[in-house]
Amino acid sequence: MRMMLVGTGAVGQCIVELLLKRDPEKEWFTYCLLSDVNVNHAKDVWKTINDARLQFGYVDATQKEMVKEEIQKHHIDFVMDASSPFCANVIFDAAYECHCDYANMGTFSIPKEKPEYGMGIENSYELVMTKYNFDADEKWKQQGNCALICLGIDPGTVNVFAKYLCEYEFDTVEELHVKDGNNLKIKGHEDELIFGFNVWTVLDEVMNPNVEYDKSKGGFIVDKPFSGKETFDMPEIGMNTLVKVEHEEVVTMVKYLSEYGLKKCSFKISLDEDLINALQVLDKLHLNKIQPVQVKGVQVIPRDVIASCACQPDTIKDEMEGSMCVGVLAKGIKNGKEKQCMMYQCFSNEEAMNQFGLQAVVAQTGFSAALAIELYAKGIYRKPGVNSLEAFDPIPFLKLMEETNFIYKIKQY
Incomplete structure (x- = not known):
């Protein structure tokens, strides 16, 4: 596999x-272009990784022809998108047009x-999550190329x-209800807003109208940001306050797992109360927008300003204490009896x-x-x-988790 990583x-x-x-x-991993x-x-x-299989280069991932040029120049056969959502x-x-596989x-x-808001994602979204990709499924099949979407912990492992x-x-x-919680604390950053992940991604997920699925009510339901607040006891972590967020699992699980009887699906994440308050202020000031505005004759995307000014996740390392817990709470029937468990x-x-710094x-x-890419x-x-x-x-994925000591567990309720 000759991989191009877009976004380092x-x-x-x-x-x-x-x-x-x-x-x-x-x-199976012979080359990687860090772009x-x-x-x-x-x-x-x-320089940090220092391996002969690696090269680096410049690419503006908003420019398709530039991405294609780098794919062709370096004889890439697999493109891994780790860039910003936009x-x-x-x-x-670009991957499709270069006859490359993609993730x-x-x-x-x-x-x-x-x-x-209310019933139907299309009533609240110009572009619905995953739709652009799944709409291209047939042409990718006809071309014989593979596109894997939503790798990561959530979506991905969940x-x-x-x-x-x-x-x-x-x-x-x-x-099926995805729960994303933590008991993380950050020393030395008590007065800062901590996003914990790519700032653009957090703004996308949290500030967008959230989506859940309820078959009895007619399908997908869209609600305002920060709705659906609940307190949930996360395994090995403790009590977390969770809110609904727009996340791909709600769409993909309904697409693939409805045949098992699925009637309800949601995604909720634990957010710091200070972060929620700050994001609500940004929303009221329209600073979460992705449409450019004029500032003294210069075109500026408000969300880019927030992403640039916020404390960046890669600057927070050993100051952080605690753990993440991500899993799926499932409810259903086993041997004629009601059952509930969480895999996390x-x-x-x-x-x-210790492992990655x-x-x-x-x-x-x-x-x-990385585990999904290895299986690919x-x-x-x-x-x-x-x-x-x-x-x-x-x-195969769970076996790789066991092999790499990436521990998963199932809690029965």
């Missing part, structure tokens, strides 16, 4: 480091200026968990720092994506068309 942030770096570690004999709009950042990652469709199309960790969506629960823990699964993965910041949120996401490279998670991980057998 902390998650991208984690992915490459793990792939190199997993294939020291260069049997970024900030070529100095790509160069720094190249670049996703450009990179996806990403999330898709792009664009909410309407005035969302209608999609594998959901498929496993449907196949092996239940006769009928009626509800916990990752401590100490563990993340990266904070837990970043490392957990990168670790998950070995031909196990590879078939023509556009798919998320529910389309594949969950067992």
Whole structure:
């Protein structure tokens, strides 16, 4: 596999480091081009990792022809998108036009200026999450190329968990609810707003209208940001306050797992109360917008300003204490009786720092994506068309998790 990594942030770096570690004999990971709009950042990652399989270069991932030129120049056969969400469709199309296979960790969506909320995603979104990709499924099949979307911890590993629960823990699964929580604390940053992940991605997910699925009510339901607040006891973590967020799992699980009897699906995440308050202020000031505005004769995207000014996740490392916990709560029927359980993965910041020198949120996401890419490279998670991980057998992924000590557990209720 000759891979082009688009975006050399902390998650991208984690992915490459793990792939190199997993294939020291260069049997399936032979080359990687580290590409970024900030070529100095790509160069720094190249120096840090220091492996002969790596090169670095400049690419503006909003420019399709530039992405294609780099793919062709370096004889790339697999493109990994670890860039900002607004670049996703450009990179996806560039890979297709170059007859390359492709993967990403999330898709792009664009909410309407005035969302209608209520039933139907299309009433609140100009571009619905995953739709751009799944609409291209047939042409990717005809071309014979593979596109894997939504790799990471969530979406990604949790999609594998959901498929496993449907196949092996239940006769009928009626509800799947993704829960993303933590007990992280950050020393020395008490007065700062901490996003914990790519700032653009957080703004996309949290500020957009959220989506859940309820078959009895007619399908997908769209609600205002920060709705659906609940308190939930996360395994090994403790009580978390969670809110609904727009996330691809709600769409992909309904697409692939409805045959198991799925009636309800949601995604909720734990957000710091100060961050919620700040984001609500930004929303009221329209500073979360992605449409350019004129500032003293200069075109500026408000969300870019926030992303540039905020404390960056890769600057927060060993100051962080605690753990992440991400999993799927499933409810259904087994042997004629009601059943409820949660399949989850916990990752401590100490563990993340020891393995990667990266904070837990970043490392957990990168670790998950790297495992899926390894299965792709070995031909196990590879078939023509556009798919998320529910389309594949969950067992190989879980075996890799066990092999790499990326521990998962199942809690019965």
